[in-house]
Amino acid sequence: MSARCDISVSRETGHALIRVSGRLEEHDCGLLAAAIRGAAGTKVPRIIIDLEGVDYISSAVIGQIVAERKALPEAGQRIMAVTTSARIRGILSASGIDRTVALFDNLDAALAAPVD
Numbered sequence: 001m002s003a004r005c006d007i008s009v010s011r012e013t014g015h016a017l018i019r020v021s022g023r024l025e026e027h028d029c030g031l032l033a034a035a036i037r038g039a040a041g042t043k044v045p046r047i048i049i050d051l052e053g054v055d056y057i058s059s060a061v062i063g064q065i066v067a068e069r070k071a072l073p074e075a076g077q078r079i080m081a082v083t084t085s086a087r088i089r090g091i092l093s094a095s096g097i098d099r100t101v102a103l104f105d106n107l108d109a110a111l112a113a114p115v116d
Contacts, residue, residue: 006053009035015046015111021053026060036068040077045115050107051083062095069100078102080110 005022016039024032032049039047049065051057069079080102083089092103104110 005031007031007035009039011039011042011044014044015048016042016044017048017050017107019050019053023056024051024054024061025056025058029060029064032061033064033068036065036079037071040068040072043077045077046110046113047077047079048107048110049079049081051081051085051088054083054085054088057088057091059095062092062097066097066100076115078113078115080104080113082107082110 005020005024005028007028008019010017010019018032018035018039020032036047036049065079065081072079081092081097082104083092084105089103092098097103102110102113104113
């Protein structure tokens with residue numbers, strides 16, 4: 001039996017933070033997409049997906065993140081992901097998501113990165 005996926009969104013000055021924990025599986029794509037779209041609608045420049053609490057991420061979810069990134073305007077908003085898990089980072093890097101979504105080791109690094 002898989003652990004439930006929890007997604008929460010908070011908005012701060014200059015960014016929206018989407019915290020995810022548990023297993024991110026194909027059936028969670030809609031929840032994550034809604035969280036990203038909601039964050040994008042606030043017009044913050046940084047949409048940060050915090051994957052620190054994630055122990056599994058499916059290829060369908062990775063594809064959904066890429067699709068949401070491609071749906072954003074070319075300038076003005078950026079999706080970023082944060083994880084210190086070597087396993088999750090390896091999965092993300094192997095998928096090629098780092099060509100469209102910047103990966104960071106911690107939230108401070110993501111907040112310091114330029115948007116464009």
